[in-house]
Amino acid sequence: MTPMTAGRTVAPHDTATVLIVDDHQVFAELLGEVLASRGLRLVGIRRTLADGLTAVESERPDLVVLDHSLPGATGASGLRALKQRSPSTRVLMLTAAEERAVLLEAMDAGCDGFVTKRQDIGAVMAAVTAVLRGETPVSPDMIGALVGNRPTPLGGDLTRRESDVLQLIGAGRSNQEVARELRISVNTVRNHVQHILSKLGAHSKLEAVAIAARLGLLRSNRDGVVRPL
Structure with missing residues (x-):
């Protein structure tokens, strides 16, 4: 599903800079290798939110691939802190969680894309490309969560x-x-x-x-x- 200071839109042929913040070392290194093979410039891999925030302030990357669950921090709070330090940086959130509440919390915090770790590396890369184009991809296995059971009438929860x-x-x-x-x-x-x-x-x-x-x-x-x- 692709229909989220303004975020930069980076054309696929440009050399976009990407920072990975994920404590799963094997996954992060594999993703980094794939990013580099697709012509993107990896500016670092960080395993904690604190290190990620420091890197964001110094590198100002076009995109951060952010793990939802990091040591000492969880998705929405980390995402907000990252956006405060670099509002123009776009954020693709990766998570092993598949609850609707996690997705909605991330979206409310300003997430630019959301992918579960059940997806293969190709799907993650497709989401990376979509976010850099200015789109807001949502992992296919989470679309059902977006239109699940609602306590209010359709449209009744619009702000x-x-x-x-x-x-x-x-x-x-x-x-x-x-x-x-x-x-x-x-x-x-x-x-x-x-x-x-x-x-x-x-x-x-x-x-x-x-x-x-x-x-x-x-x-x-x-x-x-x-x-x-």
């Missing part, structure tokens, strides 16, 4: 800001136009769009708008314009 983004998407605005109108970054718009897709059970922005229209979630123009916070 105010997600609703604002939805209205503008429904009016035909691009992500860049939404960002300008709401005075937020394009990366934040992508995050909101990903949340909207998951909450509406949609696989694209077009499908999300169609679902929202059917549910009566879209306002008419006379209802007023969306104002930035």
Whole structure:
């Protein structure tokens, strides 16, 4: 499923820099070798969040491949700390956990992509490429978790800001136009769009708008314009 200061978008032919933060040494070294073989520049492998944060501050990589569970830290808190130090760095989270709560927590923290370690190295590399293109890939074995049982009606759990983004998407605005109108970054718009897709059970922005229209979630123009916070 590919529909999350703004993150950099790096064309596949550019030499993107990648940092791996993972305490599973064999996996991290294998991934590093594959990254290098695909023309990406590995700037380091770190086994703890503290070392990873230090490397992020000094290297400012285009992408960090971040293990969800690290010694002394877990996914969302580590991701937030990393984004604070380098807001333009994109983050692909790897995890052995397959719970919906883990995925949603990561997305709320600003994750740019999410892959479980059940996937083979080819799937991980596909996710790396997608994140560098500015997409927000979600591991296929987690898509069901995005549209699982909900305690609230479909669309009933949209936040105010997600609703604002939805209205503008429904009016035909691009992500860049939404960002300008709401005075937020394009990366934040992508995050909101990903949340909207998951909450509406949609696989694209077009499908999300169609679902929202059917549910009566879209306002008419006379209802007023969306104002930035």
